[in-house]
Amino acid sequence: MSKKKRRAFTEEQKAEAVKIVRTSGKTVAQVAHEMGLTVSALRNWVKKDENDRNPAPGGPLTTDERAELARLRKELKRVEMERDFLKKAAAFFAKET
Template sequence: MQDNVQMTKKPRRYFTDEQKAEAVNIVKQSGKPVSQVAREMGLTESALRKWVKQSQINEHPRLEGELTSAEHQELVRLRRELKHVKQERDFLKKAAAFFARESADFTS
C-alpha cells in the first residue's frame, strides 16, 4: 500500500554574486565546515561547496582545466557570437545560391 505523500519541489532560489561572496567569506573567515555554514545560512551544502570552489579557482586561476568566472563569461559570450556569425554565413550562402539561380534563369 502506497502512502499518499506528495513530493513538493522547492522553488529554485537565485543568489547575487554579492550574496555568494558573503557566504564564501563566512566559510573562509569562520573556519567552520561548509556543511555547518550552509545549515546556518539556509543554503544547500552542494551550492555553497560549488561557490567556495569557484572562489578558489578565481583566486588561483592556474588550476588545470578550470575556468575563472571571467573566463566562463567570455566563453559564453564567444559561443553566442559564433552562433550568430554562423547564422549570418548560412544566410549569405543561401542568398548567393538564390541570386545565382535567378541570374542563370535570367540569362537563359
C-alpha cells in the same frame, strides 16, 4: 508531492557566505547550517571562488572565462547564420544569371 521552490541568491550573498567560510575557521557544513543553506551549494560556491582566485592551467574555467565563452558562442552562432544567408543569396542570384 510538491517540489520545493528553488531559492535564488545574489552574487553578493554568495560572496558573503564564502567570506564567512574563509575567515571564520568553521567548516563549510557548519556555516551552511547556520545560514540555512545546503552544504553542496556552499561547497560549490567556495570551489568556484577558489578557482577564480587561483586559476589552474588546464583546470576548470573561471567565471570570466565562462562569460567570454558564452559571448563567443553567441557571436559564432550569429556569424554562421549570416554566412548561411549569404550562401543562399549567392546561390539564388547565380541561378538568375
